[in-house]
Amino acid sequence: MKKTKIAVTGGAGFIGGNFVHYMVSKYPNYMIHNLDSLTYAGDLTKHESIETKENYHFVKLDITDRQSVLNLFSEENYDYVVHFAAESHVDRSITDPGIFVQTNVIGTQNLLDASKEFEIKKFVHVSTDEVYGELDFDPTTFFTEDTPLQPNSPYSASKASSDLLVRAYHETYKLPVNITRCSNNYGPYHFPEKLIPLTISRVLNDEKIPVYGNGQNIRDWLHVQDHCSAIELVMHDGSNGEVYNVGGHNEKTNLEVVETIIKALGKSEELIEFVEDRLGHDKRYAIDPTKLENLGWKPTYNFETGIAQTIQWYVENQKWWKQIINGEYQNYFDKQYTLK
Template structure:
């Protein structure tokens, strides 16, 4: 069998970084190119154990840089593209929406043009359940692939826009593609500005933990390794043109998540500090993953097993997140 060439964008970030490791380990007959701009959210220390592997290579580049991207595609002739690179933090999209449009919308379009021109076999666009907007608290209602797109934050609006472009390149040009829409991820190498790693680091340092509003907003948590397995399946078996929702029915309020972390680390709930709610804060996200389950995917982590493993990972890898918190990782 001939070797395959796989481009992973955003592989210096959280989910893309876990996916790079997953693919490099699992497919020795794939040449994996990790393309990342190394914004504040990207760092390569996480790949120190694979950086010298024959089937792995890192390229620092901006997905919105048309010239660089098209010459890379011409040179490499990729078989597959899995696209994670994005601005991903909702709070940052409220203070600076423009970079979200540039990277998430324009960057995706540059990749789509290059992929179309080079005739790749599959483009997997990694998106988010946030494009569907919010659900109310009725526990019997879930996001399905047919739920209308109603994004509420500049982040989710930029992701929804990129989803529509990917769909249009399939409909108009026949680009072989899938879109995955995943719920909130957690696990190793999660940047400590997001709820779970932020809370773990604050609690370990005995600092106050900020909780938005009354803490009752609900998220559906998925371990990042279950997400990696889902994308692997979609890449190889997804029906062209289809959207797949990814989620494991692990709904928790933000307050429940914070309390679980505090209790596991044996600290006091006095650390909780309620702060002014996020603007446009979506009430609830919850995924119906039936379509992906019918393709053959099943999550392996419950929230209880996943959060315990994740907390232990942050205890064992204090140096990794302390370098980020101090800003030293940028050097």
Template sequence: MSRKKMLVTGGSGFIGGNFVQYMVQHYPNYDIYNLDVLTYAADLRKHKAIETKPNYFFIHGDITDFTTIYSLFKKEQFDFVVHFAAESHVDRSIQNPPIFTHTNVLGTQVLLEAAKQVGIEKFIHISTDEVYGELEWDEPTLFTEETPLQPNSPYSASKASSDLLVLAYFKTYGMPINITRCSNNYGPFQFPEKLIPLTILRALKDEKISVYGNGENIRDWLHVMDHCKAIDLVVHEGISGEIYNVGGNNEWQNIEIVKIILQSLGKSEELITFVRDRLGHDKRYGIDATKLQRLGWKPKYTFDKGISETIQWYLNNEDWWGPILNKSYQTVQ
């Protein structure tokens, strides 16, 4: 079988990093290129197990730099692009929207243009269910691929904008693309600013755990390895031009997630402190992944199994998250 070349942008982040490891291990006949600018939420230490593999390559670069990106595409002639690279933290987007527009919109356009000029087999754009807006607390409906886009934060607005650019390159230029829109991911190597790892690490240190509002906001939770397998399927079986929702069918209130973690660690719920709600905080996300399931995918992880393994992973890997908490990791990557 001839070798394939896959460029993974943001392959040192949480989801992209897990995907890079998955592809390197499962596709020895693919050369996997990890392109990452190494922002605060990325690090290369997670790839120690694969960094000497003959089919893994790291490239330090910025997706918004067209000259560098086009030269890279022209040199390597990638077959696939899987585009994860994005600023993704909602709170940070509320504080500093321009960074999100620059990276998420301009960066996507640069990649699309480079891919168009050299010709590729498939461009996969990794998006989010947040582009759909919010559902009501007890609404029986779920987000489908036909749900109108109604983003409510600078982050989700930047992702919706990049989604539309990808679709425009399909409609205008015939570029072979897919878009995947996932629910909240959790699992190994998630940067500890997100709910689950932040709660785990604060609980371990007996520190207060801040919960927005009354904690009733609902999210659908997807284990990162189920997500990686979904993307693998879309890369190879997805119909060009189509959007696929990826959800875990695990809806939980934020306060329930925090309490599950505290109970698992034997910690008191007195650590919970309720704080003023986030600006524009979406009430509920719920994903209908029927379309993707017709391709043959379904999540393997139950939430009980996934959260238990995730908590144990953080207990076993202080050597990874410890330097992040004291920021020494930023000097060694």
């Protein structure tokens, strides 16, 4: 009997990597292929504990290389594609937008073409609430699936573009798709350039923590494990062509997040250093996930339990994030795969 085979693009990244772990553990009868080009944020060390499992396989693949994508899909006959692979750091997109267009738009088109040609059962495109733009500080307003797309950064514009491509392939070619749009994720294996892991690592090292502007920008925080369960549900049960928002109901200002971490680690708020605000810094994101909840999903973490668990994970796994910061993780692929 043929095993269900799932291609997870960007499976060496933060959310994609957690999804790979989630699926490998939950579905031993599924074959999970981790497709990743191992850019600076792609870390395979997080998969040391599963890389010998029979239902896990790593493929080094650049999704912007069209022929390589087509060749792989021809060989593997995937049932599902869950597409995480993306350049995702807003600051980097402001400095170099072109890379974001190549990966997030052209790379997505290549995957869509391969999925269409080889008739996959479902293409799940993992997107972001940033495509909706920003909300004001009115706590009664939320992003819904019907909110117009109004991206404000090169990163979110490239993601909005890829979202529209996915929709177009469904409408034009009848490709079975779903799009998920999530709020800010946090949890284990988060790359240390992002707010929560950056703050934890700097607090543990007694280093200054940069906070943009006055720190009052608001984000809705979603634990990565809750996000993984949402994507799995959409993959299996999502209505064809539909968009599903995934939010955690955990709105916090950036300053509140930083202060929470400092307090939990018993350090002084004198470590906070306010810096010049980011260009085009969106005020607030907040998601209404009612549509997904009606499909049967509910988050299991609130922010208080989730951030405590996350802080503890970073305290207990300092070896992991320290080798990310010093760059040693980039040698792992050569040691584990190239030289075998």
